Amino acid sequence: MERQARRANVLRHAKRIFARKGYHRANITDIITRAGIARGTFYLYFRNKRELFEELLAQALGELNERIRRIKMAPDEPSPLDQLRANLHRVVEFVLAERDLTAIMLNHAMGLDRVLDARIGEFYDEIANKIQRSLDLGVQMNLVRECDTRTAAYCILGVVKEIVGQVSRDRRHDSGALVEEMLAFGLSGVARPELLSGAGIDSAEGAGFFSAAK
Amino acid sequence: MERQARRANVLRHAKRIFARKGYHRANITDIITRAGIARGTFYLYFRNKRELFEELLAQALGELNERIRRIKMAPDEPSPLDQLRANLHRVVEFVLAERDLTAIMLNHAMGLDRVLDARIGEFYDEIANKIQRSLDLGVQMNLVRECDTRTAAYCILGVVKEIVGQVSRDRRHDSGALVEEMLAFGLSGVARPELLSGAGIDSAEGAGFFSAAK
Amino acid sequence: MERQARRANVLRHAKRIFARKGYHRANITDIITRAGIARGTFYLYFRNKRELFEELLAQALGELNERIRRIKMAPDEPSPLDQLRANLHRVVEFVLAERDLTAIMLNHAMGLDRVLDARIGEFYDEIANKIQRSLDLGVQMNLVRECDTRTAAYCILGVVKEIVGQVSRDRRHDSGALVEEMLAFGLSGVARPELLSGAGIDSAEGAGFFSAAK
Amino acid sequence: MERQARRANVLRHAKRIFARKGYHRANITDIITRAGIARGTFYLYFRNKRELFEELLAQALGELNERIRRIKMAPDEPSPLDQLRANLHRVVEFVLAERDLTAIMLNHAMGLDRVLDARIGEFYDEIANKIQRSLDLGVQMNLVRECDTRTAAYCILGVVKEIVGQVSRDRRHDSGALVEEMLAFGLSGVARPELLSGAGIDSAEGAGFFSAAK
DNA sequence: GATGAATGAGTCTTCATTCAT
DNA sequence: GATGAATGAAGACTCATTCAT
Numbered sequence: 013m014e015r016q017a018r019r020a021n022v023l024r025h026a027k028r029i030f031a032r033k034g035y036h037r038a039n040i041t042d043i044i045t046r047a048g049i050a051r052g053t054f055y056l057y058f059r060n061k062r063e064l065f066e067e068l069l070a071q072a073l074g075e076l077n078e079r080i081r082r083i084k085m086a087p088d089e090p091s092p093l094d095q096l097r098a099n100l101h102r103v104v105e106f107v108l109a110e111r112d113l114t115a116i117m118l119n120h121a122m123g124l125d126r127v128l129d130a131r132i133g134e135f136y137d138e139i140a141n142k143i144q145r146s147l148d149l150g151v152q153m154n155l156v157r158e159c160d161t162r163t164a165a166y167c168i169l170g171v172v173k174e175i176v177g178q179v180s181r182d183r184r185h186d187s188g189a190l191v192e193e194m195l196a197f198g199l200s201g202v203a204r205p206e207l208l209s210g211a212g213i214d215s216a217e218g219a220g221f222f223s224a225a226k
Numbered sequence: 227m228e229r230q231a232r233r234a235n236v237l238r239h240a241k242r243i244f245a246r247k248g249y250h251r252a253n254i255t256d257i258i259t260r261a262g263i264a265r266g267t268f269y270l271y272f273r274n275k276r277e278l279f280e281e282l283l284a285q286a287l288g289e290l291n292e293r294i295r296r297i298k299m300a301p302d303e304p305s306p307l308d309q310l311r312a313n314l315h316r317v318v319e320f321v322l323a324e325r326d327l328t329a330i331m332l333n334h335a336m337g338l339d340r341v342l343d344a345r346i347g348e349f350y351d352e353i354a355n356k357i358q359r360s361l362d363l364g365v366q367m368n369l370v371r372e373c374d375t376r377t378a379a380y381c382i383l384g385v386v387k388e389i390v391g392q393v394s395r396d397r398r399h400d401s402g403a404l405v406e407e408m409l410a411f412g413l414s415g416v417a418r419p420e421l422l423s424g425a426g427i428d429s430a431e432g433a434g435f436f437s438a439a440k
Numbered sequence: 441m442e443r444q445a446r447r448a449n450v451l452r453h454a455k456r457i458f459a460r461k462g463y464h465r466a467n468i469t470d471i472i473t474r475a476g477i478a479r480g481t482f483y484l485y486f487r488n489k490r491e492l493f494e495e496l497l498a499q500a501l502g503e504l505n506e507r508i509r510r511i512k513m514a515p516d517e518p519s520p521l522d523q524l525r526a527n528l529h530r531v532v533e534f535v536l537a538e539r540d541l542t543a544i545m546l547n548h549a550m551g552l553d554r555v556l557d558a559r560i561g562e563f564y565d566e567i568a569n570k571i572q573r574s575l576d577l578g579v580q581m582n583l584v585r586e587c588d589t590r591t592a593a594y595c596i597l598g599v600v601k602e603i604v605g606q607v608s609r610d611r612r613h614d615s616g617a618l619v620e621e622m623l624a625f626g627l628s629g630v631a632r633p634e635l636l637s638g639a640g641i642d643s644a645e646g647a648g649f650f651s652a653a654k
Numbered sequence: 655m656e657r658q659a660r661r662a663n664v665l666r667h668a669k670r671i672f673a674r675k676g677y678h679r680a681n682i683t684d685i686i687t688r689a690g691i692a693r694g695t696f697y698l699y700f701r702n703k704r705e706l707f708e709e710l711l712a713q714a715l716g717e718l719n720e721r722i723r724r725i726k727m728a729p730d731e732p733s734p735l736d737q738l739r740a741n742l743h744r745v746v747e748f749v750l751a752e753r754d755l756t757a758i759m760l761n762h763a764m765g766l767d768r769v770l771d772a773r774i775g776e777f778y779d780e781i782a783n784k785i786q787r788s789l790d791l792g793v794q795m796n797l798v799r800e801c802d803t804r805t806a807a808y809c810i811l812g813v814v815k816e817i818v819g820q821v822s823r824d825r826r827h828d829s830g831a832l833v834e835e836m837l838a839f840g841l842s843g844v845a846r847p848e849l850l851s852g853a854g855i856d857s858a859e860g861a862g863f864f865s866a867a868k
Numbered sequence: 869g870a871t872g873a874a875t876g877a878g879t880c881t882t883c884a885t886t887c888a889t
Numbered sequence: 890g891a892t893g894a895a896t897g898a899a900g901a902c903t904c905a906t907t908c909a910t
C-alpha cells in the first residue's frame with residue numbers, strides 16, 4: 013500500500029502543477045521536486061508524463077460523470093427539479109473540492125493529443141446524452157417544451173461549464189445561489205414569463221420584448 | 227502591399243497548424259514548410275512564435291468583440307430580439323468562416339501565459355459586460371425577469387461558447403436553426419412556459435414539473 | 441566527488457577551446473565532443489556557455505590576484521626586491537602552468553559583456569592598487585623616486601602583462617631571466633644609470649643621452 | 655569619389671560599433687542602419703564583415719606604425735630623448751583622435767582569426783623591432799645600459815600599450831604629463847637613482863632598497 | 869549602382885526518458 | 890525498489906550573405 017500512497021502523492025502534486033502551468037509548461041522536474049521523489053522513481057509509477065496527465069484527466073472525467081445522473085421518473089425518485097438540483101450541487105461540490113482538476117479539464121486538456129481530445133469529446137457527449145435523454149423524457153411528460161433536445165442539451169452543458177469555470181477560478185461564490193441561478197436560467201431563460209406564455213418566439217411579435225422601442 | 231500579402235500567407239498557414247496542434251506542438255518548421263518560406267523569412271515577419279500566435283488570437287478576439295454588440299433601446303433600433311439574433315448570426319458567421327481561429331481561441335489559448343490568459347479573461351469579461359448591460363436594460367424595460375444579471379450573462383456566454391464550439395468542430399449544422407435554438411433557450415429555457423408563468427421556481431411546488439412522478 | 445571531477449574535465453577541455461578560438465567561435469558542440477559528454481550533460485554542470493566561461497575567467501583572475509601581493513615593510517619580511525621578485529615568479533609560474541587560462545584572460549575576455557568587462561577592469565585596478573600602494577610605501581622609505589605612482593603602477597602592470605603575454609605564447613623562454621629583466625627594467629629603466637644620477641630627465645640636458653649626435 | 659565617401663562613411667560608423675561591441679556582437683544590421691545604407695549596398699563596398707573589420711584594423715596598425723619611428727643618430731636629428739618623446743606624442747595623439755580604432759586594436763582584434771592574430775603579432779613584432787634596434791643603437795652609443803634589448807623592447811611596448819589603453823578609456827588625462835611619466839619610467843624605472851648607480855641589481859645587496867626593513 | 873527580401877546554416881538550450889548502481 | 894547522472898532529439902532563434910528587381 014506504500015506504493016499506492018506514493019503514487020497518490022505524485023498525482024496530488026502533479027495535479028497542482030498541471031493546473032497552474034498546463035501540460036507543456038509543467039515539467040517532470042517540477043513534479044518530482046514537489047513530490048519529493050527521484051527522477052527515476054517517477055517512471056516506476058507512471059509510464060510517462062502523458063500517462064500521468066491522462067490519469068488525472070480520467071479522474072476528473074470519471075468523478076464528474078458519476079455525479080451527473082439522468083433524470084428519472086419513478087415513484088421513489090425525487091422531483092425532476094430536485095434531481096436536477098442535486099446534479100448541479102454534486103458538480104459544483106466537486107469543482108470546489110477539486111479546483112485543480114477542474115482547471116486541468118477545462119483549460120489544459122484540449123488539443124494535446126488526438127486520443128485525449130477524443131476522450132474529452134466522448135465525455136462531453138456522454139454528459140450531453142444524459143441531459144438530452146432527460147429532456148426527451150421531460151418532453152414526453154409535458155414538462156419540457158418541444159425543442160431540439162440535442163442542442164438544448166449542449167446549451168445546458170455550456171451553462172454549467174461556464175459557471176463551473178467561474179467558480180473554479182474565483183473563490184468567492186455562493187455556490188447554492190449559483191446553482192439556483194443556473195436552474196432558473198436553464199428552466200425559464202431570461203425573458204419575463206408572461207411575455208412568452210402561450211407563444212413561440214417566432215409568433216410573439218406582439219409582445220413588448222420583441223418590438224423596437226418607440 | 228506585397229509584404230502584407232506574404233505575412234498574411236504565413237498567418238493563414240500558422241492558423242491552421244495552431245488550430246490542429248495547439249501552440250506547443252506546432253513548431254516553426256511546420257509553419258514555414260507549409261507557408262513555403264525559409265526559416266529566416268519567418269522572423270522577418272514575426273518577432274517570434276509567440277507573437278505570431280498572439281496576433282492570431284487578437285484577430286479572433288477583436289473580430290468577435292466587434293460582432294457582439296450591446297442591445298440598444300432607441301426608436302431607430304431593431305427589436306431587442308432582432309438585435310440579439312443579429313449578434314448571434316454575426317458570431318456564428320465568423321465561427322463558420324474562421325473555424326481555425328475559433329479552435330485556437332476556444333481550445334489552445336488558455337494556460338500558455340499570464341499575459342495571454344489575462345487577455346482572454348478580459349475579452350470574456352468584456353463580452354459578459356455587454357450581455358449584462360443588455361440584461362439590465364431588459365430588466366428596466368420589464369422584458370427581462372429579475373435575476374442576478376451577472377450570472378445570467380455568464381450563462382448566456384456559456385451557451386454561446388458551447389454551441390459555437392460544436393459548430394466549429396462539426397461542419398454539418400444548420401446555423402440558422404442553431405441561432406434560433408440558442409435564442410429560445412436563452413429567452414425561455416427548457417421548461418414548458420405554462421408551468422412557470424406567474425411563479426418563481428422556488429414557489430412552484432405545485433406544478434407537475436417539480437414534483438416526483440407518482 | 442565524482443561530480444567535481446567530471447566538471448573539472450569539462451572545464452579543462454573548455455579552457456583549451458576558449459583559449460584557441462575565443463568565446464564566440466568556441467561552441468558547445470566542440471566542448472562536449474572533446475569532453476566526451478552528451479549535450480545535455482553539459483547543462484548538468486553549467487547553466488550555460490557564458491557561466492562556464494565566467495568560471496574560467498574567475499579562476500584566472502582569482503589565482504593571479506592571490507599571487508600578486510603588496511610589498512610589505514616589516515622586520516620579518518624579505519627585502520622589497522625579493523618580495524617583488526617573488527610576485528613575478530608566482531605570476532610567471534602561473535602563466536606557464538596555465539597558458540590557456542592566460543590567453544583567455546588576455547585575449548578573449550574583453551568586450552564580451554558589460555559585466556565581464558567590469559570584472560576584468562576591477563581586477564586590473566585591484567592589481568594596480570597593490571602596485572601603487574607598494575610604490576607609495578617605497579617613496580616613503582626613500583627607495584622609490586618621486587613620481588605619479590598611479591601612472592607608474594600602470595606602467596609596471598603593462599610591462600608584466602606584455603611579458604606574460606609573450607611567455608604564454610612562446611614556450612621557449614627562460615622564465616628566471618625574464619623575471620630579472622622585468623625587475624631591472626622596472627627599477628632602473630633602460631638608460632645607463634650614470635647618465636641619470638642626481639638629475640631629473642628634464643634638467644639632464646648636458647648628458648649625452650639626450651643630446652643629438654654630433 | 656562618391657564611392658569613396660560612402661565607403662568611408664560605413665567605415666566611420668563600423669569603427670564606432672566594433673569598438674563598443676566587439677567583432678561578434680556588432681552586426682551588419684547595426685552598421686548599415688547607422689551608415690544609412692541598404693544591406694546589399696554594404697556588400698558592394700566590402701566583401702564581407704571580416705574584410706571591413708580587417709580594413710579598420712589595418713588602418714590602426716598602419717597609422718601607428720608610421721607614427722613610431724626608430725631612433726636615429728645623425729647630425730640633423732633631434733636628441734634621442736626628443737625623438738622618443740615625439741614618438742610617444744604621435745602615438746598618444748593618434749589614440750586620442752582615434753579612441754575607437756584604439757579600442758578595436760587593443761580589445762577586440764585578438765583571437766578572431768589565425769590570419770588577424772598573425773597580422774597583429776607581426777605588427778607588435780615590428781614595433782618591438784624598432785624599439786629593439788633603437789635600444790641596440792643606444793647600447794652602442796653608451797646611452798643604454800647593457801640588457802636583453804629584445805625583452806626591454808617588449809617591456810617598453812607593454813608600458814605604452816597599457817598607458818595608451820588607459821588614455822583611450824578615460825577622457826581625463828593630461829597626455830603631455832603621461833608622456834613624460836612614460837619617458838621617465840622607461841628611462842630610469844622607479845628606483846631612486848642613487849640606490850642603483852654603479853651597481854647591477856644582482857650585486858647591490860648593500861643598498862637599502864634591497865634589504866629587509868629592520 | 870542600390871535595394872532589401874529571402875535564405876539556411878549554425879547555435880544555444882530544454883526536457884522527457886533511460887539505465888547502471 | 891529507488892536513485893539521479895547521462896542522454897540526445899528537438900526546438901527556437903540569429904545573422905552574414907545573396908540575388909532578383
